[in-house]
Amino acid sequence: MARLNDEVGALLREYADLILLTGGNAFRARSYEKAARSVGGYPEDLARLDEDGIRQIPGVGDSTAAKIAEYLTTHRILALDALRAKVPAGLREITAIPTVGPKTAVQLYRQLGISSVDELRAAIDADKVKGLPGLGKRAVENIRHGIEQVSRAGERTLLSTALDLAEELVAAIGAVPGCSRCAYAGSVRRMRETVGDIDVLATAKDSGPLMAALLDRPEVADVIGSGPTKTSVRTDQGLQVDLRVVPPADWGAALIYFTGSRAHNIKLRGRAVKAGLKLSEYGLFEVESGKKLASRTEKEVYAALGLPLIPPTLREDRGEIEAALAGELPEVVRLKDLRGDLHTHTNLTDGLASLEAMLEAAAGLGYQYYAVTDHAPNLAMQRMTDDKMLAQRERARALDRSYGGMRVLHGTELNIDADGGVDWPAEFLAEFDLCVASIHSSFTLDRAAQTRRLIRACENPYVNVIGHLTTRLLDRRQPIDVDLDAVFAAAGRTGTALEVNASPNRLDLNDEQILAARRHGVRFAIDSDAHSVPQLANQRFGVATAQRGWLGPEDVINTWSLTRLRRFLRKPALRG
């Protein structure tokens, strides 16, 4: 379920597009675009704000605030409806085609009456487009190609998939003679849950061999453009890859520039401008003299702007620059801070590896403790029984400290039923070291029922962690409809940790939800939910997501000592 902020953000973005498509002022359009981004990323829920509160959102002035307020009360924006009436719906869709912007779309509409992607395709086939001002043979071919791209699917790519390719490309390009540095940047480096393209940055005196190395890659399906500083290609999987090559001395400035986000960069630039400076991918310069002040390392460039080095995962313009200036940038949790994993499976249920294999691998990761949490009997397909669970406990106890001194915790992943109840009676639950509880069914209950069941699960004195709370699957399932704030409040109140599920197609909670939950005093568990040995390594995605949610080690219970963790696992309701 999209947040109201996202819904309003989308409407403002549409309004901005329609301004451009009706020949309106470009700065006015940009202003709405900026407001759209700002509203989408605003931590407070719009529904809780009055018009004054809305007016406080950066980039939202009187006019935009009034439109938002109008939408909140009437569920309409009359000015938006008026623009929609002027522009055929398909025109905006046409601007989604690469190489076709608002100017071209308007021209196609005015000259040829084209108002949908299908009509555009037909017009190209009938050779009616070529010859319009600015549209020669090449341009038309590009549009035809763009239409194919759009129709064959434009979903964003999972971070894990993109990261695999990014690491391969960096290894290949970095190995080219003459390449002094090479790294991936962009949303992959920021570890966004999905990415639209891969940005690779390299330094070399001569860029030619590096560009050639990318162009020669087997997965390159077509070349979007190639020059001395930039080459863009599309892979056979439809993923765009941009390679930028800069002089070695400008590595830091370029890495900042291409790591983004856009909003973070805009704010950095604004800061530079106020100081009479100019920031680009080639460095930080004095405007007057043109003198270069910094460019070699990220740290140096940030320092010249009066800022500490900001971790890439925080560079989203969600207050990190302001926090840095105030000396309040969080010390974000790192992979090496994790002392254990609290949600894992074995082949006793749906895992692939034995308990012993999982423990051995976990010890290899340097963990001090490790919880096995196989599924409980209510998930009937897992065929769990009391006897099987008790036998596993006995085995776990026997293996305690057998792998480099690592402590073995025996837990389970309970099923939260439609009413918020879980498997097993209290006396059975009391014997586990910890219980994760998750939703595995009844995804379509209404908001009130979902909220009620999750709050009840938090209130269960034996439920220590709520697993993958929203149950979304990035590639195929929407999150459940639930009042997250109410659940976060219950988790904070009852001492129930919320999971940051590290599985790359879950990442549940996500970054923004973590930010919101943290404001309720919630603690978190970063868990792999591994069903196999390799999946134990997914923790990197969970840690990155936690960083994006501004979590420090203090917030994450599996960075704590076992003693402190055990104290937390005995919930307030059970203490005397």
Place this chain on the structure above:
DNA sequence: GCCGTTTTCGGCCCGACTGTTTTCAGTCG
């Protein structure tokens, strides 16, 4: 339309690439 240790008016991030233009407009990120 938004915004202000330079401003309530006059700016608004900056640069690369392509194609068609012979000096630049449009698009993109």
